[in-house]
Amino acid sequence: MSQVETDQLIDELLAGKHRALARVISKIENRAPGYRELVSRLHEHTGSATVVGVTGSPGAGKSTLVDKMAETYRDRGETVGVIAIDPSSPFSGGAVLGDRIRMASNVGDMDVFFRSMSARGTLGGLSTATTDAVKALDAFGKDRIIIETVGAGQNEVDIVGTADTVAVLVPPSSGDDVQMLKAGILEIADVFVVNKADLDGADRTVKELKEMVHMRDASPLAGTAGHHGADAAPDIDTPDDEEEEDAWTPPIIETVAKSGEGVQEFLETLADHREWLESSGELAARERERYTEEIRRLLREEAASLVESEVAARGGLEAYVDRVLAKETDPYAVVEEVTAPIEECLDR
Secondary structure, eight states: OOHHHHHHHHHHHHTTOHHHHHHHHHHHHHTOTTHHHHHHHHHTTOSOSEEEEEEESTTSOHHHHHHHHHHHHHHTTOOEEEEEEEOBOTTTSSBSSOSOSOOGGGTTOTTEEEEEEEOTTOTTSOOHHHHHHHHHHHHHTOSEEEEEOOOOGGGTTGGGGTOSEEEEEEOOOSSHHHHHHTTTGGGGOSEEEEOSTTSTTHHHHHHHHHHHHHHHHHSTTTTSSSSSSOOOOTTSOOOHHHHHHHOOOOOEEEOBTTTTBTHHHHHHHHHHHHHHHHHHTHHHHHHHHHHHHHHHHHHHHHHHHHHHHHHHHTTOHHHHHHHHHTTSSOHHHHHHHHHHHHHHHHHO
């Protein structure tokens, strides 16, 4: 991709041309030559969009709720970008479900940009490409960006590193899904949504969630650090009542996404959380943490790429495996041998 083509693509995206936005996201997802420069140049134009993550167990109705969220935002005159993270194909690495017809209420609306992306095998269902695609949507000028994750149970925690607000959907059930939340996903929720609230078991699910949130807030560690509390400096004594005032307790909202019931209240709650993030200073803190983790992740990826290149230059990994099997060397010695030139370069 020539410099002239790159400049033109950037200019068209910033001018609001959806075709350019689609091309940029395709290059980002495919890691096509030149994608890094695209993301780097878009960075200075980011920071205006509100990013919401929607996750939860399969069958909770995430796609339907996201559809209604986008429809409601559009009714308010706001533009929307949706990234739906699908399971990766074991063969191509692409999204198994592709560009699904799941935004039924917004078909034909150019101000709702929908893109289905592959999870690419990452633990939480999010990839580096997703973070970069969010930047493209933000730079494009979308007011609201919604990330709908694949819903991989307790491992679905990577969304915290990309979204400002995380909504966890829980369907009415016998309690098994709620019990699963104790394994970790409870900590990432800024808002709980009991979707399909017109079904049997909804009241029980709401009650169990309230008990779980209360138990978490009652913990001696509650509010000391992490996703919800305002982090206090270790040498400053913060009164208990001030800590409680600064903390955010995840509310529990009931919705019936299919009919739109409760969606307005849900969006109002998201707006309340955004106000809390800004007033408490948590938004700035999360942004700093987000970029810290992004740099670390990119460093790991780049280091892994350098090591792979070094191994390939030495004849490939199989040659080392053969030597290990023959007891001529061992895995630790192999790693030391391969990384030695890289360490020498860094030392110089």
